[in-house]
Structure formats: C-alpha cells, structure tokens
Amino acid sequence: MLELSNILETINMIRDENLDIxxxxxxxxxxxxxxxxxxxxxxxxxxxxxxKAERLVPVAEDIEKLYGIPVINKRISVTPVSLIGGKxxxxxxxxxxxxxDRAAKTLGVNFVGGYSALVQKGMTDGAKELMxxxxxALSETELVCSSVNVASTKAGINMDxxxxxxxxxxxxxxxxxxxxxxxxxxxxxxxxxxEDNPFMAGAFHGSGxxxxxxNVGVSGPGVVAAAVKRAGNCSFSExxxxxxxxxxxxxxxxxLVACEASKSLGVPFGIVDLSLAPTxxxxxxxxxxxxxxxLESAGAPGTTAALALLNDAVKxxxxxxxxxxxxxxxxxxxxSEDAGMIDAVTKGALTIEKLEAxxxxxxxxxxxxAIPGDTPASTICGVIADEISIGVANTKTTAVRLIPAYGKKxxxxxxxxxLLGRAPVIPVNGYGCAxxxxxxxxxxxxxxxxxx
Amino acid sequence: xxxxxxxxxxxxxxxxxxxxTRCAEYGANISDISQTVLDEYFAMIMIVDIDRLKxxxxxxxxxxxxxxxxxxxxxxxxxxxxFNSMHRV
Numbered sequence: 001m002l003e004l005s006n007i008l009e010t011i012n013m014i015r016d017e018n019l020d021i022x023x024x025x026x027x028x029x030x031x032x033x034x035x036x037x038x039x040x041x042x043x044x045x046x047x048x049x050x051x052k053a054e055r056l057v058p059v060a061e062d063i064e065k066l067y068g069i070p071v072i073n074k075r076i077s078v079t080p081v082s083l084i085g086g087k088x089x090x091x092x093x094x095x096x097x098x099x100x101d102r103a104a105k106t107l108g109v110n111f112v113g114g115y116s117a118l119v120q121k122g123m124t125d126g127a128k129e130l131m132x133x134x135x136x137a138l139s140e141t142e143l144v145c146s147s148v149n150v151a152s153t154k155a156g157i158n159m160d161x162x163x164x165x166x167x168x169x170x171x172x173x174x175x176x177x178x179x180x181x182x183x184x185x186x187x188x189x190x191x192x193x194x195e196d197n198p199f200m201a202g203a204f205h206g207s208g209x210x211x212x213x214x215n216v217g218v219s220g221p222g223v224v225a226a227a228v229k230r231a232g233n234c235s236f237s238e239x240x241x242x243x244x245x246x247x248x249x250x251x252x253x254x255x256l257v258a259c260e261a262s263k264s265l266g267v268p269f270g271i272v273d274l275s276l277a278p279t280x281x282x283x284x285x286x287x288x289x290x291x292x293x294x295l296e297s298a299g300a301p302g303t304t305a306a307l308a309l310l311n312d313a314v315k316x317x318x319x320x321x322x323x324x325x326x327x328x329x330x331x332x333x334x335x336s337e338d339a340g341m342i343d344a345v346t347k348g349a350l351t352i353e354k355l356e357a358x359x360x361x362x363x364x365x366x367x368x369x370a371i372p373g374d375t376p377a378s379t380i381c382g383v384i385a386d387e388i389s390i391g392v393a394n395t396k397t398t399a400v401r402l403i404p405a406y407g408k409k410x411x412x413x414x415x416x417x418x419l420l421g422r423a424p425v426i427p428v429n430g431y432g433c434a435x436x437x438x439x440x441x442x443x444x445x446x447x448x449x450x451x452x
Numbered sequence: 453x454x455x456x457x458x459x460x461x462x463x464x465x466x467x468x469x470x471x472x473t474r475c476a477e478y479g480a481n482i483s484d485i486s487q488t489v490l491d492e493y494f495a496m497i498m499i500v501d502i503d504r505l506k507x508x509x510x511x512x513x514x515x516x517x518x519x520x521x522x523x524x525x526x527x528x529x530x531x532x533x534x535f536n537s538m539h540r541v
Contacts, residue, residue: 002456002532004486006539007497011458011528065510068530249538256537 014069018222018284019250021257022277023073023110024060025198027205027213027270028052030079030114038092041084042099049076049103049112052212057108059264063257071257072219072419076104077203078114082130090133097137097144104143111186113203115146118193121155121442123164131161134168138183139175145201151191151388153395156445162388163437165189166381170404173373177406180414184403185336185368189384191391191398196271197327202364202399213270214262215327218254218318220246221276221338222283224310228292239293240313247274247317255322273327274318275363276310278338280421286310286331287340287350298340299350307331308361328397330363336403336416336423337368346424352383353429360390365398370414370423373406380404382433385443393446454483454532455502455509457516461525463494471498471527474519479506494525499532 013019033044053076060071081096088096097115104112115137117127134146148165151157169184176183188202195206198215205213227246231239254272262269278286287298290306311330319325333355335341344350352369359365365387371380384400391398405414408425415422459471468487475482480500487496505512513529520527 002454002499002535003539004497006535007456007458010535010538011530015526062510065513065529066531067534068513068528069534252537253534256533 013223017226018279018281019220020070020072021216021254022219023075023198023217024056024071024257024261025075025077025203025215025217026053026056026265026267027077027196027209027215029205029209029211030081030084034084034086036086038088038095041088042095045096046099046103049078049100050106053107053109055265059261062264063260066260067257069253069257073110075198075200075203076107076109076112077198077205078112079207080114080116080118080204082117082124082127083207085126085130088126088129090129093130093133094137094140097133097141100144101141109143111143111145111200113145113147113200114205115144116148116204118149119158119161120149120152121158123158123161131164131168134187135171135175135183138172138186145186145203147188147190147193147202147204149190149193150384151392153192153392153449154445157191157385157388157392157443159385159437159443160440162189162381162384163440165384166377166437169380169402170377173404173406180416181373181403181405182416182420185401185416185420187401189388189400191388192396194327194397198273199275199277199328201401209270210268212267214258214265214267215270215273216254216258216261217273217275217277217327218250219275219277220250221278221286221289223250224276225283225285225289225292228289236309240309243310243313244317247314248321251318251321269324271324271326272322274314274322274325274329275327276314276331278332278334279419280337280339280342282339285338285340286333287338287344291340297347297349298344299354303354304357304361307333307358311362328363332364332367333358333362334368336370336421337419338421342422342424345426352426356387356390359387359398360394363397365391366400366402368401368403368420368423370403370405370408370425371428372410372425373404373408375404375428376432376434378432378434378437379428381437383428385437395448453502455480455500456530456532456535457498457500457527459494459496459498459520459525459527461494461523463489463492464523467494467523467525468496470519470523471496474515475500478512478515479504480512
C-alpha cells in the first residue's frame with residue numbers, strides 16, 4: 001500500500017530538491033569496427049553507434065514520463081579509441097572524433113566519451129598519435145569527451161604521459177580560447193580510471209565490458225543538503241545515519257531506472273554509480289551540504305572531515321540499494337558546476353591546495369577548476385602529478401580537469417553555460433617544477449600494490 | 453498496476469471533476485483520493501489503477517500535464533514503482 005507521506009517525500013525530492021537521474025549512459029564496444037582502411041573504420045563506428053543506441057534517447061524519455069523523474073543526460077561511452085585505431089595516424093584519429101560527434105548528434109545524445117588512451121605503463125604508437133590529436137579533436141567537435149589514464153596503483157605513474165598531458169591541456173585551451181577554453185572541460189587525466197564510469201568527461205567502455213551495457217549515474221546533493229538541514233544539531237553518528245538513509249532512497253531510484261532502461265533496450269544492466277553530482281542550480285550543491293553540517297564556508301578547516309563523512313555515508317547507504325555498484329561512486333567536487341564551490345572560491349575560502357586535500361577522501365579529483373591562462377605547462381604537469389599520486393598511493397580513482405583559461409588571470413571568471421557552469425580563475429603556486437617534470441620515465445608503483 | 457497523480461495549484465471550481473473526467477476517458481480507475489485546501493492552495497494525491505489504460509502511459513502522462521496547463525495547475529503522473537522501490541526494502 002502506498003503511504004501518503006512517502007509519496008509526498010518523493011515528490012518533494014524531485015520538485016523542490018532537484019533530485020534527478022544525472023545520466024543514463026550506454027557503453028558500446030567498438031572492437032568489431034576495426035579496419036585497416038581509416039574511412040571504413042569511421043563508417044563502421046558510425047553505423048554501429050547509430051544502430052545500437054538508436055532507441056536510447058526515446059527510451060530514456062519514456063522512463064522520465066513513467067516515473068516522473070528527470071533524466072538529465074543521455075550519453076554514450078565507447079571502447080577507448082586508441083585501442084581500435086590500429087595504424088591510424090593523428091589526422092585519422094581526428095576523423096574518428098568527428099565521426100563520434102556526428103553519431104552523437106544524429107542520436108540526440110548529450111555527450112560521447114571514450115576518445116581515450118590508457119597509458120599508465122607506457123604509450124603505444126597509436127596512443128601517442130591519439131594523444132597528440134586531442135587538442136584538435138576537442139576544438140573541432142562539440143560532443144566528444146576525451147580522457148587519458150596516466151597511472152594506476154599497479155603500474156605506477158607514467159610521467160612521460162603526464163608531461164604530454166600538460167601540453168595537451170595548454171594547446172586545447174588555446175584552440176578553444178574564443179569559447180572560454182571550453183575544450184579543456186571535455187578532457188580528463190586519470191589515475192585508476194574505472195571502466196564503467198557513466199559520468200563525463202571521463203566515461204569510456206572498458207575492454208572487459210560486454211558488447212553493450214547500461215550504466216546509470218544518480219544525483220541528489222539537494223536532497224542530502226535538505227535532509228541535513230532538517231536534522232538540525234544532531235551528533236555525527238546520527239548525521240551519518242541520516243545521509244545513509246537518504247542515499248539509499250536516491251540509489252533505489254537509480255536502480256529502478258537502470259533496470260527499466262536495460263529491459264526496454266534489451267541491453268544488460270552494468271552498474272549504478274552512487275555519485276553526488278552537483279549542478280550550478282541553486283539547491284544542488286555539494287558545498288552546501290558541507291556548510292549545512294556546520295562549516296561557515298566550504299574550504300574552512302573541517303571541510304575534509306565533513307566530506308569524508310559524507311562520501312562514506314553515501315556509499316554505505318547506496319551499496320545496499322543497488323545490485324551492482326561501480327563507476328566513480330562518491331561525492332563530486334567540481335568547482336564551476338557547484339554554486340557553493342564557486343562562492344567559496346570567489347571569497348577566497350577555498351584554494352586549489354584545499355581542493356587537492358579534499359580529493360583524497362572523495363571521488364574524482366581536481367575538477368573543473370579554472371587557472372590563469374599563462375600557467376606554464378610544467379606547472380600543470382606538477383598539479384596533475386600531485387593529484388595522480390593521491391590516487392595511486394590510496395588505491396582510488398583521482399582525476400584532473402583543469403582549464404588554463406586563455407588570456408584570463410586570477411579574479412576573472414570563465415563562463416561555460418549549462419551544466420558546466422562558470423569558474424572563477426584561481427591562483428596556482430608560482431614556484432616552478434619544470435626540472436622535476438623534465439626527468440621523464442615512470443614513478444614506480446607503491447609497495448602496497450604487491451598484493452599477490 | 454497503479455499510478456500516482458499529484459495535483460497542486462490555486463484552488464478553483466471543478467478541479468477534481470476535470471481530473472477524474474480525464475481519468476475515466478482514458479480508462480484509469482480511481483482507487484484513492486487525498487485532497488486538501490490550505491489558504492486557497494489546492495493539493496491532491498490521487499491513486500489510480502492503470503491496468504485498463506486505453507492509451508500508452510506516456511500519452512496519459514502528457515494528457516494530464518496538458519490538462520494542468522489548461523487549468524493553471526501542476527499535474528504529474530508517476531508510476532507506483534518509484535515509490536515502492538524508494539521506500540521499501
């Protein structure tokens with residue numbers, strides 16, 4: 001029997017607290033598209049994406065109507081393109097990016113992820129070609145997202161790849177300077193990248209995944225913030241319990257949508273990603289959850305502890321609500337996409353160093369942070385290396401999505417619009433690390449990676 | 453199977469009549485209504501049986517939203533599964 005209080009609670013979460021399904025992402029393998037003819041390869045990719053994902057958007061829209069819950073993004077992730085490129089050269093890879101973009105537009109999806117290379121231990125010739133094509137590919141396409149996995153706890157850190165990523169980011173910022181260097185918002189550098197992540201810009205369809213799969217990312221910072229506010233002055237254990245219960249409810253909805261999408265599309269259900277993904281909308285902020293816990297501002301002392309509690313409780317509550325949990329699963333702390341983070345950065349309460357500390361206890365990493373356009377590539381590499389080290393040493397995913405906003409300096413703001421929001425340009429430590437980055441080679445895997 | 457129809461907005465004459473007429477037209481059988489008016493603000497939760505719905509669920513939902521726009525009300529239709537999965541272990 002349906003209880004009125006439950007019905008009202010759910011409706012309130014959706015209408016007033018911005019509860020939504022952040023993304024239904026269909027993973028599609030491109031292995032059978034391989035061809036030694038670059039033109040044929042592109043044709044195969046286009047044909048397969050359009051065939052397999054033909055019904056993705058209509059089915060997601062039907063689910064929205066059925067349950068009255070918004071499904072914000074419909075996305076596609078594909079096999080890391082460097083794995084299927086064969087002998088493709090730089091220009092050939094750009095053509096593949098254009099093909100992915102064209103397919104995404106035909107299908108009406110919001111993004112396609114997987115213009116990626118996995119180079120944690122070393123770069124194949126193909127991976128190098130793909131990486132060198134990323135700036136051009138991102139500047140000439142709209143919906144293609146790219147990522148490079150430069151490290152893993154098992155392999156250590158490929159510092160040559162990190163060095164290349166600094167240049168990729170700088171060049172992408174330059175090529176998309178007329179649009180606030182937005183190309184950089186579509187590029188992520190990873191450590192321990194998950195193969196089933198439904199969130200952009202880092203989604204790709206791993207080599208161990210099935211032919212096609214449905215992964216769902218839930219959201220709901222607004223719901224958690226409202227629950228924390230209602231709870232008032234309770235103890236930490238009560239707070240953690242409350243977040244667990246809320247997270248359970250949010251995830252159950254994700255599980256329901258994932259099962260329904262999987263059934264309607266005839267595609268296996270992969271995972272639910274239990275992430276708290278903020279948007280720039282008022283009342284949809286992870287920073288505001290932290291502030292609801294009693295911090296004057298996100299970034300104040302206590303922020304890392306608050307975030308650690310939040311991240312852990314979200315997982316504990318969510319894991320029982322879904323049959324398979326995966327992806328990134330944790331709280332996201334992008335700056336430009338979170339109204340509370342934007343405020344905290346603007347008033348100087350939150351710095352890039354504090355953000356780095358916070359990434360040690362939540363999912364992802366330094367995300368959607370605008371830095372001065374004249375930041376040297378080697379400094380960007382240093383920031384990447386630091387963040388990636390946190391992931392490698394702690395056996396977790398970390399990522400870097402920095403925007404060295406071309407022509408902008410500290411105090412300026414970069415407007416991206418939509419879910420990407422706006423980012424105040426924040427200072428980066430001005431002391432150099434060029435000689436450190438120039439060493440090249442690999443940083444060995446940590447001792448605790450030797451578990452066999 | 454059941455669906456929940458929520459109706460909110462400024463109180464007016466004939467809201468329940470309009471919603472129930474539309475339900476009858478499309479074969480949604482009303483099994484429960486909970487309704488209140490607070491300071492001219494009308495709120496109703498209606499539970500309907502949709503086993504004998506004459507049109508696809510999505511069209512029924514669209515039709516109700518359309519009715520809401522005509523009457524300056526917020527009308528949403530949601531399948532019961534979302535409430536069951538969220539609130540029951």
